[in-house]
Amino acid sequence: MMKKQISIKQASMPDEGLADALTATSFVTMAVINRIAAEHGLSLSLIRVLGILWDRRPRMAELADYLGLEKQTMSGLITRAEKRGLVARAPNAEDGRATDVFLTSEGYELMKQLRVQGQQALAPLIEQLPASDQQLLQEILQRMLEARKG
Amino acid sequence: MMKKQISIKQASMPDEGLADALTATSFVTMAVINRIAAEHGLSLSLIRVLGILWDRRPRMAELADYLGLEKQTMSGLITRAEKRGLVARAPNAEDGRATDVFLTSEGYELMKQLRVQGQQALAPLIEQLPASDQQLLQEILQRMLEARKG
Protein backbone atom coordinates (compact mmCIF):
# COMPACT_ATOMS: atom_id res chain seq x y z
CA MET A 1 0.00 0.00 0.00
CA MET A 2 1.05 3.63 0.58
CA LYS A 3 2.78 5.63 -2.09
CA LYS A 4 5.21 2.95 -3.20
CA GLN A 5 8.16 4.00 -5.34
CA ILE A 6 7.77 7.71 -5.57
CA SER A 7 8.62 8.47 -2.00
CA ILE A 8 11.52 6.04 -2.10
CA LYS A 9 12.88 7.25 -5.38
CA GLN A 10 13.62 10.79 -4.33
CA ALA A 11 15.45 9.75 -1.20
CA SER A 12 18.44 7.42 -1.55
CA MET A 13 20.72 5.93 -4.23
CA PRO A 14 20.75 7.74 -7.56
CA ASP A 15 20.55 4.66 -9.81
CA GLU A 16 17.59 3.10 -8.08
CA GLY A 17 15.07 4.65 -10.39
CA LEU A 18 17.18 3.83 -13.40
CA ALA A 19 17.38 0.15 -12.54
CA ASP A 20 13.60 0.15 -12.16
CA ALA A 21 13.14 1.96 -15.44
CA LEU A 22 15.43 -0.45 -17.26
CA THR A 23 13.57 -3.40 -15.81
CA ALA A 24 10.16 -2.00 -16.67
CA THR A 25 11.32 -1.17 -20.18
CA SER A 26 12.64 -4.69 -20.59
CA PHE A 27 9.33 -6.16 -19.48
CA VAL A 28 7.46 -4.13 -22.06
CA THR A 29 9.97 -4.96 -24.78
CA MET A 30 9.86 -8.63 -23.86
CA ALA A 31 6.09 -8.75 -24.19
CA VAL A 32 6.39 -7.31 -27.69
CA ILE A 33 9.16 -9.70 -28.69
CA ASN A 34 7.34 -12.62 -27.15
CA ARG A 35 4.24 -11.95 -29.21
CA ILE A 36 6.17 -11.80 -32.44
CA ALA A 37 8.14 -14.90 -31.56
CA ALA A 38 4.93 -16.79 -30.80
CA GLU A 39 3.61 -16.00 -34.29
CA HIS A 40 6.55 -17.96 -35.65
CA GLY A 41 6.28 -20.77 -33.13
CA LEU A 42 9.40 -19.63 -31.30
CA SER A 43 9.89 -19.28 -27.56
CA LEU A 44 11.40 -16.22 -25.94
CA SER A 45 14.46 -18.28 -25.05
CA LEU A 46 14.99 -19.41 -28.59
CA ILE A 47 14.63 -15.86 -29.84
CA ARG A 48 17.26 -14.77 -27.37
CA VAL A 49 19.56 -17.53 -28.60
CA LEU A 50 19.09 -16.57 -32.23
CA GLY A 51 19.56 -12.91 -31.32
CA ILE A 52 22.95 -13.65 -29.80
CA LEU A 53 23.96 -15.69 -32.83
CA TRP A 54 23.15 -12.82 -35.17
CA ASP A 55 26.66 -11.42 -34.96
CA ARG A 56 28.55 -14.04 -32.97
CA ARG A 57 29.72 -17.66 -33.20
CA PRO A 58 30.00 -18.67 -29.56
CA ARG A 59 30.55 -22.07 -28.05
CA MET A 60 27.80 -23.73 -26.04
CA ALA A 61 29.03 -22.62 -22.63
CA GLU A 62 29.37 -18.98 -23.70
CA LEU A 63 25.87 -19.06 -25.10
CA ALA A 64 24.46 -20.45 -21.86
CA ASP A 65 26.30 -17.77 -19.94
CA TYR A 66 24.96 -14.95 -22.12
CA LEU A 67 21.41 -16.08 -21.34
CA GLY A 68 21.92 -16.96 -17.70
CA LEU A 69 20.98 -20.59 -18.36
CA GLU A 70 22.62 -23.92 -17.58
CA LYS A 71 24.51 -25.78 -20.26
CA GLN A 72 22.10 -28.74 -20.36
CA THR A 73 19.30 -26.33 -21.12
CA MET A 74 21.34 -24.97 -23.99
CA SER A 75 21.96 -28.48 -25.34
CA GLY A 76 18.23 -29.02 -25.59
CA LEU A 77 17.50 -25.63 -27.13
CA ILE A 78 20.22 -26.02 -29.74
CA THR A 79 19.27 -29.60 -30.55
CA ARG A 80 15.69 -28.58 -31.28
CA ALA A 81 16.72 -25.46 -33.18
CA GLU A 82 19.10 -27.62 -35.22
CA LYS A 83 16.29 -30.00 -36.12
CA ARG A 84 14.32 -27.00 -37.37
CA GLY A 85 17.27 -25.97 -39.55
CA LEU A 86 17.82 -22.63 -37.83
CA VAL A 87 21.27 -23.23 -36.34
CA ALA A 88 24.17 -25.62 -36.75
CA ARG A 89 27.00 -27.00 -34.64
CA ALA A 90 30.66 -27.31 -35.57
CA PRO A 91 33.65 -28.48 -33.55
CA ASN A 92 35.79 -25.66 -32.22
CA ALA A 93 39.19 -25.36 -33.89
CA GLU A 94 41.26 -24.67 -30.79
CA ASP A 95 39.56 -26.85 -28.17
CA GLY A 96 38.64 -30.41 -29.02
CA ARG A 97 35.95 -30.47 -26.35
CA ALA A 98 34.16 -27.30 -27.41
CA THR A 99 31.32 -26.88 -29.90
CA ASP A 100 30.66 -23.70 -31.84
CA VAL A 101 27.11 -22.68 -32.70
CA PHE A 102 26.01 -20.43 -35.54
CA LEU A 103 22.97 -19.47 -37.60
CA THR A 104 22.21 -21.28 -40.83
CA SER A 105 21.18 -19.17 -43.81
CA GLU A 106 17.62 -20.15 -43.03
CA GLY A 107 18.14 -18.89 -39.50
CA TYR A 108 19.48 -15.61 -40.85
CA GLU A 109 16.48 -15.13 -43.09
CA LEU A 110 14.10 -15.76 -40.21
CA MET A 111 15.95 -13.29 -38.00
CA LYS A 112 15.86 -10.60 -40.69
CA GLN A 113 12.12 -11.04 -40.89
CA LEU A 114 11.71 -10.96 -37.13
CA ARG A 115 13.85 -7.85 -36.92
CA VAL A 116 11.57 -5.98 -39.28
CA GLN A 117 8.51 -7.11 -37.36
CA GLY A 118 10.16 -6.12 -34.11
CA GLN A 119 10.82 -2.62 -35.39
CA GLN A 120 7.24 -2.22 -36.47
CA ALA A 121 5.95 -3.53 -33.17
CA LEU A 122 8.23 -1.28 -31.14
CA ALA A 123 7.51 1.79 -33.24
CA PRO A 124 4.42 2.85 -31.26
CA LEU A 125 6.46 2.81 -28.07
CA ILE A 126 9.37 4.66 -29.60
CA GLU A 127 7.23 7.25 -31.28
CA GLN A 128 5.90 8.35 -27.93
CA LEU A 129 9.17 10.24 -27.70
CA PRO A 130 10.17 13.36 -29.63
CA ALA A 131 12.81 12.72 -32.27
CA SER A 132 15.53 14.38 -30.25
CA ASP A 133 14.90 12.05 -27.31
CA GLN A 134 14.87 9.06 -29.63
CA GLN A 135 18.27 10.03 -30.90
CA LEU A 136 19.60 10.61 -27.41
CA LEU A 137 18.16 7.38 -26.04
CA GLN A 138 19.70 5.37 -28.82
CA GLU A 139 23.11 6.92 -28.26
CA ILE A 140 23.07 6.35 -24.53
CA LEU A 141 21.92 2.75 -24.82
CA GLN A 142 24.52 1.98 -27.45
CA ARG A 143 27.20 3.57 -25.31
CA MET A 144 26.11 1.51 -22.32
CA LEU A 145 26.09 -1.73 -24.28
CA GLU A 146 29.41 -0.99 -25.89
CA ALA A 147 31.10 -0.12 -22.58
CA ARG A 148 29.89 -3.38 -21.09
CA LYS A 149 32.15 -5.42 -23.31
CA GLY A 150 35.38 -3.80 -22.17
CA MET B 1 28.09 -10.68 -43.47
CA MET B 2 29.34 -7.19 -44.39
CA LYS B 3 29.17 -4.36 -41.96
CA LYS B 4 25.77 -5.17 -40.54
CA GLN B 5 23.89 -2.45 -38.78
CA ILE B 6 26.19 0.51 -39.10
CA SER B 7 25.74 1.00 -42.80
CA ILE B 8 22.02 0.43 -42.52
CA LYS B 9 21.57 2.69 -39.57
CA GLN B 10 22.61 5.88 -41.28
CA ALA B 11 20.47 5.27 -44.30
CA SER B 12 16.76 4.60 -43.72
CA MET B 13 14.24 4.85 -40.90
CA PRO B 14 15.39 6.80 -37.89
CA ASP B 15 14.09 4.41 -35.23
CA GLU B 16 15.71 1.28 -36.59
CA GLY B 17 18.78 1.58 -34.47
CA LEU B 18 16.74 2.46 -31.44
CA ALA B 19 14.56 -0.63 -31.73
CA ASP B 20 17.74 -2.70 -31.96
CA ALA B 21 19.25 -0.94 -28.98
CA LEU B 22 16.11 -1.46 -26.92
CA THR B 23 16.04 -5.13 -27.83
CA ALA B 24 19.72 -5.65 -27.04
CA THR B 25 19.34 -3.81 -23.74
CA SER B 26 16.37 -5.98 -22.85
CA PHE B 27 18.32 -9.14 -23.60
CA VAL B 28 21.10 -8.04 -21.27
CA THR B 29 18.67 -6.98 -18.57
CA MET B 30 16.75 -10.25 -18.92
CA ALA B 31 19.89 -12.31 -18.40
CA VAL B 32 20.56 -10.41 -15.18
CA ILE B 33 16.99 -10.76 -13.93
CA ASN B 34 16.90 -14.40 -14.93
CA ARG B 35 19.96 -15.18 -12.86
CA ILE B 36 18.54 -13.51 -9.77
CA ALA B 37 15.18 -15.19 -10.26
CA ALA B 38 16.84 -18.58 -10.58
CA GLU B 39 18.52 -18.10 -7.19
CA HIS B 40 15.04 -17.95 -5.69
CA GLY B 41 13.66 -20.81 -7.74
CA LEU B 42 11.58 -18.47 -9.87
CA SER B 43 11.21 -18.49 -13.63
CA LEU B 44 11.50 -15.38 -15.76
CA SER B 45 7.78 -15.63 -16.50
CA LEU B 46 6.85 -15.72 -12.86
CA ILE B 47 9.12 -12.76 -12.14
CA ARG B 48 7.39 -10.83 -14.87
CA VAL B 49 4.01 -11.70 -13.36
CA LEU B 50 5.05 -10.60 -9.90
CA GLY B 51 6.58 -7.44 -11.34
CA ILE B 52 3.27 -6.49 -12.92
CA LEU B 53 1.43 -7.18 -9.68
CA TRP B 54 3.74 -4.86 -7.75
CA ASP B 55 1.52 -1.87 -8.35
CA ARG B 56 -1.56 -3.35 -10.03
CA ARG B 57 -4.46 -5.69 -9.32
CA PRO B 58 -5.38 -6.95 -12.79
CA ARG B 59 -7.71 -9.72 -13.81
CA MET B 60 -6.35 -12.88 -15.40
CA ALA B 61 -6.92 -11.82 -18.97
CA GLU B 62 -5.22 -8.47 -18.49
CA LEU B 63 -2.26 -10.17 -16.92
CA ALA B 64 -1.92 -12.56 -19.83
CA ASP B 65 -2.13 -9.65 -22.22
CA TYR B 66 0.59 -7.69 -20.42
CA LEU B 67 2.97 -10.61 -20.83
CA GLY B 68 1.96 -11.64 -24.32
CA LEU B 69 0.84 -15.08 -23.08
CA GLU B 70 -2.35 -17.11 -23.47
CA LYS B 71 -4.86 -17.23 -20.67
CA GLN B 72 -4.42 -20.96 -19.99
CA THR B 73 -0.73 -20.32 -19.43
CA MET B 74 -1.63 -17.66 -16.91
CA SER B 75 -3.99 -20.04 -15.10
CA GLY B 76 -1.10 -22.43 -14.57
CA LEU B 77 1.36 -19.75 -13.50
CA ILE B 78 -1.05 -18.22 -11.00
CA THR B 79 -2.14 -21.59 -9.62
CA ARG B 80 1.45 -22.54 -8.88
CA ALA B 81 2.32 -19.10 -7.50
CA GLU B 82 -0.77 -19.31 -5.30
CA LYS B 83 0.37 -22.66 -3.90
CA ARG B 84 3.67 -21.02 -3.00
CA GLY B 85 1.81 -18.27 -1.19
CA LEU B 86 3.09 -15.44 -3.40
CA VAL B 87 -0.20 -14.33 -4.97
CA ALA B 88 -3.92 -14.72 -4.36
CA ARG B 89 -7.12 -14.68 -6.40
CA ALA B 90 -10.34 -12.86 -5.63
CA PRO B 91 -13.58 -12.56 -7.60
CA ASN B 92 -13.93 -9.27 -9.45
CA ALA B 93 -16.54 -6.93 -8.01
CA GLU B 94 -18.01 -5.73 -11.30
CA ASP B 95 -17.86 -8.83 -13.47
CA GLY B 96 -18.98 -12.14 -12.06
CA ARG B 97 -16.83 -14.08 -14.52
CA ALA B 98 -13.58 -12.24 -13.87
CA THR B 99 -10.87 -13.03 -11.32
CA ASP B 100 -8.54 -10.44 -9.84
CA VAL B 101 -4.97 -11.34 -8.95
CA PHE B 102 -2.72 -9.61 -6.42
CA LEU B 103 0.43 -10.11 -4.37
CA THR B 104 0.21 -11.52 -0.86
CA SER B 105 2.31 -9.85 1.82
CA GLU B 106 4.77 -12.68 1.38
CA GLY B 107 4.87 -11.91 -2.32
CA TYR B 108 5.56 -8.26 -1.55
CA GLU B 109 8.42 -9.12 0.75
CA LEU B 110 9.98 -11.35 -1.88
CA MET B 111 9.68 -8.66 -4.52
CA LYS B 112 11.29 -6.08 -2.27
CA GLN B 113 14.22 -8.39 -1.82
CA LEU B 114 14.46 -9.14 -5.52
CA ARG B 115 14.32 -5.45 -6.29
CA VAL B 116 17.36 -4.76 -4.13
CA GLN B 117 19.24 -7.63 -5.73
CA GLY B 118 18.24 -6.39 -9.15
CA GLN B 119 19.61 -2.94 -8.42
CA GLN B 120 22.90 -4.37 -7.28
CA ALA B 121 23.15 -6.67 -10.29
CA LEU B 122 22.33 -3.89 -12.74
CA ALA B 123 24.68 -1.41 -11.10
CA PRO B 124 27.78 -2.48 -13.08
CA LEU B 125 25.89 -1.91 -16.32
CA ILE B 126 24.50 1.41 -15.21
CA GLU B 127 27.77 2.68 -13.85
CA GLN B 128 29.34 2.38 -17.25
CA LEU B 129 27.60 5.66 -17.94
CA PRO B 130 28.50 9.08 -16.55
CA ALA B 131 26.04 10.35 -13.96
CA SER B 132 24.55 12.89 -16.34
CA ASP B 133 23.73 10.18 -18.84
CA GLN B 134 22.24 8.03 -16.11
CA GLN B 135 19.93 10.84 -15.15
CA LEU B 136 18.99 11.52 -18.74
CA LEU B 137 18.41 7.85 -19.54
CA GLN B 138 16.14 7.43 -16.55
CA GLU B 139 14.08 10.46 -17.50
CA ILE B 140 13.65 9.40 -21.09
CA LEU B 141 12.69 5.83 -20.22
CA GLN B 142 10.19 7.00 -17.63
CA ARG B 143 8.71 9.42 -20.10
CA MET B 144 8.39 6.67 -22.68
CA LEU B 145 6.75 4.26 -20.27
CA GLU B 146 4.43 6.91 -18.94
CA ALA B 147 3.31 8.04 -22.38
CA ARG B 148 2.53 4.46 -23.32
CA LYS B 149 -0.36 4.29 -20.92
CA GLY B 150 -2.28 7.21 -22.41
Added chain:
DNA sequence: ATATTAGGTTCGTATTGCGAACTTAATGGG
Protein backbone atom coordinates in the same frame (compact mmCIF):
# COMPACT_ATOMS: atom_id res chain seq x y z
C1' DA C 1 -36.03 -16.63 -24.05
C1' DT C 2 -32.27 -17.89 -26.65
C1' DA C 3 -27.92 -17.17 -29.07
C1' DT C 4 -23.56 -15.36 -28.80
C1' DT C 5 -19.65 -13.62 -26.60
C1' DA C 6 -16.23 -13.14 -22.90
C1' DG C 7 -13.49 -14.77 -18.71
C1' DG C 8 -11.38 -18.84 -16.71
C1' DT C 9 -10.34 -23.53 -16.10
C1' DT C 10 -9.06 -28.31 -17.39
C1' DC C 11 -6.75 -31.67 -20.28
C1' DG C 12 -3.29 -33.42 -23.36
C1' DT C 13 1.09 -32.67 -25.41
C1' DA C 14 5.44 -30.34 -26.66
C1' DT C 15 8.95 -27.27 -24.93
C1' DT C 16 11.80 -25.41 -21.45
C1' DG C 17 14.90 -25.78 -17.42
C1' DC C 18 17.71 -27.98 -14.07
C1' DG C 19 20.19 -31.56 -10.98
C1' DA C 20 22.73 -35.69 -11.40
C1' DA C 21 25.57 -38.66 -13.75
C1' DC C 22 28.40 -39.66 -17.75
C1' DT C 23 31.94 -39.20 -21.82
C1' DT C 24 35.77 -37.11 -23.82
C1' DA C 25 39.41 -33.70 -24.14
C1' DA C 26 42.63 -30.50 -21.90
C1' DT C 27 45.63 -29.48 -17.99
C1' DG C 28 48.65 -30.16 -13.86
C1' DG C 29 51.69 -32.25 -10.90
C1' DG C 30 54.95 -35.95 -9.82
Added chain:
DNA sequence: CCCATTAAGTTCGCAATACGAACCTAATAT
Protein backbone atom coordinates in the same frame (compact mmCIF):
# COMPACT_ATOMS: atom_id res chain seq x y z
C1' DC D 1 55.04 -40.00 -19.22
C1' DC D 2 51.11 -41.31 -16.22
C1' DC D 3 47.44 -40.34 -13.48
C1' DA D 4 44.36 -37.02 -11.17
C1' DT D 5 41.71 -33.11 -11.85
C1' DT D 6 39.22 -29.89 -14.40
C1' DA D 7 36.41 -28.25 -18.30
C1' DA D 8 32.96 -28.81 -22.27
C1' DG D 9 28.95 -31.21 -23.73
C1' DT D 10 25.58 -34.66 -23.60
C1' DT D 11 21.92 -37.73 -21.77
C1' DC D 12 18.34 -38.87 -18.46
C1' DG D 13 14.59 -38.01 -15.37
C1' DC D 14 11.52 -34.80 -13.49
C1' DA D 15 9.08 -30.31 -12.65
C1' DA D 16 7.58 -26.00 -14.71
C1' DT D 17 6.07 -23.55 -18.76
C1' DA D 18 3.20 -22.87 -22.94
C1' DC D 19 -0.47 -23.63 -26.05
C1' DG D 20 -4.59 -25.72 -28.75
C1' DA D 21 -8.91 -27.75 -27.93
C1' DA D 22 -12.79 -28.35 -25.32
C1' DC D 23 -15.55 -27.04 -21.52
C1' DC D 24 -18.29 -24.21 -17.88
C1' DT D 25 -20.40 -20.05 -16.27
C1' DA D 26 -21.68 -15.19 -16.47
C1' DA D 27 -22.64 -11.21 -19.33
C1' DT D 28 -24.55 -9.32 -23.53
C1' DA D 29 -27.27 -9.13 -27.74
C1' DT D 30 -31.29 -10.08 -30.44
